[in-house]
Amino acid sequence: MTLIEEVIINKKTNINPIWIMRQAGRYLPEFREIRRLNTDFIKLCLNESLSSEITLQPLKRFDLDAAIIFSDILMIPYGLNQHVEFKKNFGPILGELNLDQILKIDEVDFVKKIYPVYKAINLVNKNKLTNNKNTIGFVGAPWTLLVYMINRQSPKKTLIKDFYKDNFLLNRILIILEKFLKLHIKNQIDNGAEIIQIFDSWAGLLNEKDLPSYVYIPTLNLVEFTKSLNVPVICFPRGIKNYEEYCKIVKPDVICIDYEVDPKQILKEIKIPVQGGMDPKVLLTDKENLKKGAKKYLDIFKDHPYIFNLGHGVLPETDPNMMDYLVKLVKDY
Numbered sequence: 001m002t003l004i005e006e007v008i009i010n011k012k013t014n015i016n017p018i019w020i021m022r023q024a025g026r027y028l029p030e031f032r033e034i035r036r037l038n039t040d041f042i043k044l045c046l047n048e049s050l051s052s053e054i055t056l057q058p059l060k061r062f063d064l065d066a067a068i069i070f071s072d073i074l075m076i077p078y079g080l081n082q083h084v085e086f087k088k089n090f091g092p093i094l095g096e097l098n099l100d101q102i103l104k105i106d107e108v109d110f111v112k113k114i115y116p117v118y119k120a121i122n123l124v125n126k127n128k129l130t131n132n133k134n135t136i137g138f139v140g141a142p143w144t145l146l147v148y149m150i151n152r153q154s155p156k157k158t159l160i161k162d163f164y165k166d167n168f169l170l171n172r173i174l175i176i177l178e179k180f181l182k183l184h185i186k187n188q189i190d191n192g193a194e195i196i197q198i199f200d201s202w203a204g205l206l207n208e209k210d211l212p213s214y215v216y217i218p219t220l221n222l223v224e225f226t227k228s229l230n231v232p233v234i235c236f237p238r239g240i241k242n243y244e245e246y247c248k249i250v251k252p253d254v255i256c257i258d259y260e261v262d263p264k265q266i267l268k269e270i271k272i273p274v275q276g277g278m279d280p281k282v283l284l285t286d287k288e289n290l291k292k293g294a295k296k297y298l299d300i301f302k303d304h305p306y307i308f309n310l311g312h313g314v315l316p317e318t319d320p321n322m323m324d325y326l327v328k329l330v331k332d333y
Contacts, residue, residue: 073140125192204239259311
């Protein structure tokens with residue numbers, strides 16, 4: 001059993017496994033070199049040889065306890081034939097949403113379009129670098145994907161005007177997303193993903209009254225489905241206020257917290273294993289601050305099952321030496 005599985009399944013508290021969101025990415029010079037030669041992000045995600053190599057890059061450098069596949073939550077709209085591109089210094093831009101076109105997509109077409117993602121997971125899982133470590137697959141939560149598909153870009157602080165106007169459209173897309181997300185989860189697991197993380201990056205945009213319809217129930221359906229395949233689920237509902245309610249309803253195996261959440265409050269309210277929390281900006285400071293920042297979370301959760309991670313993805317300007325220092329700090333705690 002891996003260290004992460006010991007925490008999730010056996011609720012061990014005397015170990016501190018660590019992996020980092022966006023651990024394979026722009027802060028690593030070896031990633032930047034590949035990216036320089038491969039400017040089309042979607043094509044890069046669909047090149048199983050390169051995406052598996054990128055996934056393994058941080059494991060070659062650091063003593064991390066998991067590899068998370070280098071891919072993107074927007075492979076789902078891409079697989080559903082919505083145009084997706086990534087513009088430099090801006091982020092994703094999606095094409096017009098055509099519901100009739102999406103309704104014509106069958107499961108075979110969808111899988112064919114994003115099949116290299118599954119091949120990459122298989123390559124990562126079979127690589128000796130992942131021996132005694134976990135291979136993590138992931139999906140975007142239905143709500144977050146819905147936001148991107150209708151908003152057609154990152155909402156940052158606000159949604160387009162009239163976002164909620166067509167309730168029929170929203171609910172229709174949620175039903176379609178659930179079907180294809182389940183397929184995407186199953187294919188990742190069939191190819192070697194041992195844990196699934198569900199990223200709900202825009203959960204914080206919703207009012208409390210809308211959370212059950214758009215976040216809790218759609219995510220619960222995916223959590224139950226993944227558990228039925230005997231694979232643990234980590235949920236990251238970024239920006240929500242009531243983690244206790246979320247955990248009671250959605251029932252993930254692990255709750256991942258963001259850096260705006262009070263970890264002491266989480267400790268009081270949450271019984272299941274916790275992951276994450278530290279602000280990625282702490283890695284941009286100095287070793288003394290980094291030690292203090294990491295120790296804060298390790299101290300708070302020392303008697304609670306805990307997986308060390310950040311409260312969001314590692315920032316591109318992070319020095320890899322600081323990441324190395326962080327991993328050693330956690331391992332030596």
